[in-house]
Amino acid sequence: MPALTGQSPEALAAWLADHGEPAFRAGQILEWVWKKKVTSYDAMTNLPAALREKLAAHFPLTALTHTTTQGSADTTRKFLFKLHDGRYVESVLIPANPALYGETSDRRTLCVSSQVGCAYGCKFCASGLAGFTRHLDPAEIAGQVLAAEQLSGQRVDNLVFMGMGEPLANLENLLAAIQLITGPKTLHLGARHLTLSTSGLVPQIRQLAEHPQQIRLAISLHGATDDVRQQIMPINKKWPVAELFDALDYWNSRKNQKLTLEYILIHGINDDLEQAAILARHARRLHAKVNLIPYNTVEGLDWVRPSDTRCRAFRDVLKNAGVSATLRLEKGHDIDAACGQLRLKQETTEGLIAPAPIKAR
Numbered sequence: 001m002p003a004l005t006g007q008s009p010e011a012l013a014a015w016l017a018d019h020g021e022p023a024f025r026a027g028q029i030l031e032w033v034w035k036k037k038v039t040s041y042d043a044m045t046n047l048p049a050a051l052r053e054k055l056a057a058h059f060p061l062t063a064l065t066h067t068t069t070q071g072s073a074d075t076t077r078k079f080l081f082k083l084h085d086g087r088y089v090e091s092v093l094i095p096a097n098p099a100l101y102g103e104t105s106d107r108r109t110l111c112v113s114s115q116v117g118c119a120y121g122c123k124f125c126a127s128g129l130a131g132f133t134r135h136l137d138p139a140e141i142a143g144q145v146l147a148a149e150q151l152s153g154q155r156v157d158n159l160v161f162m163g164m165g166e167p168l169a170n171l172e173n174l175l176a177a178i179q180l181i182t183g184p185k186t187l188h189l190g191a192r193h194l195t196l197s198t199s200g201l202v203p204q205i206r207q208l209a210e211h212p213q214q215i216r217l218a219i220s221l222h223g224a225t226d227d228v229r230q231q232i233m234p235i236n237k238k239w240p241v242a243e244l245f246d247a248l249d250y251w252n253s254r255k256n257q258k259l260t261l262e263y264i265l266i267h268g269i270n271d272d273l274e275q276a277a278i279l280a281r282h283a284r285r286l287h288a289k290v291n292l293i294p295y296n297t298v299e300g301l302d303w304v305r306p307s308d309t310r311c312r313a314f315r316d317v318l319k320n321a322g323v324s325a326t327l328r329l330e331k332g333h334d335i336d337a338a339c340g341q342l343r344l345k346q347e348t349t350e351g352l353i354a355p356a357p358i359k360a361r
């Protein structure tokens with residue numbers, strides 16, 4: 001049964017009309033759910049009891065059941081949610097003022113998941129280890145933001161779709177969720193505070209370029225040439241860098257927002273300064289900024305983080321070429337070491353996925 005938090009204002013109004021309810025009830029219900037953020041139908045005190053009962057019989061209020069929080073109010077917090085089919089999904093709330101992906105931020109940022117598991121198998125990522133299970137629906141995506149605000153008591157003012165899953169592989173549900181997140185009657189967060197991160201799905205990048213909202217795009221690049229990138233990103237075999245950069249040129253022709261190129265630095269794999277020089281040329285042409293992220297160990301994978309000296313040298317090649325580049329050198333905490341790890345542990349414990357992690361190489 002679809003949750004109330006997945007209903008668009010139009011769908012809710014249509015449902016109310018079908019059930020003989022006056023149109024103004026839609027506004028009241030949306031206000032309770034998205035603005036007052038109540039957690040039960042009983043709290044919707046200006047609705048008649050009969051309508052509350054009817055709503056409860058048709059829609060669970062939310063699609064997510066919170067099970068665990070790791071971290072505390074002044075550190076990064078990871079929320080684990082159980083879904084209706086027993087699967088798990090996680091969201092990470094990053095508080096104001098830590099260095100976020102190399103930049104100091106005064107915004108509270110939520111890292112949102114878009115799928116259970118992931119089919120894309122990027123070699124540095126825990127989410128890809130157990131393969132793909134299913135897409136999240138709009139209530140399960142937008143509901144993460146609402147739940148994070150309920151649990152933290154704080155407004156989330158920045159979203160990054162960098163949690164579990166490849167958001168562009170679930171584009172239809174993602175766009176429906178974005179309507180709920182940005183809509184004036186629902187969460188009302190500005191589209192330019194949303195960043196979608198993709199492993200490089202070329203057709204969907206082109207499709208999203210036509211979307212009217214000024215959503216930001218980040219590319220999980222991690223290699224500036226095909227031979228290097230495809231060691232890390234299996235998707236590169238399907239859409240090599242030349243096709244990816246063509247799609248990014250198209251994106252730039254349709255959007256005003258600056259692209260971000262994400263680049264995890266892995267010792268001996270992609271940290272050669274020649275890669276830095278090639279990356280600099282691409283980034284300059286695309287007017288993109290580059291986030292350099294020294295590799296953090298993932299259980300089951302055996303890559304190594306480069307030295308700080310090598311990371312700085314890589315960054316300096318970019319900076320000297322006039323590219324805006326950030327580098328976060330402090331070690332990742334256990335909690336934010338990689339997306340998908342908490343869910344992976346929980347589902348393994350419950351026997352939902354096989355315990356043995358796959359070796360990267």
Ligand code: SF4
Nearest residue numbers: 118121122125128165
């Ligand atoms: S980085 Fe993203 S696209 Fe790649 S395997 Fe992990 S979740 Fe999937």
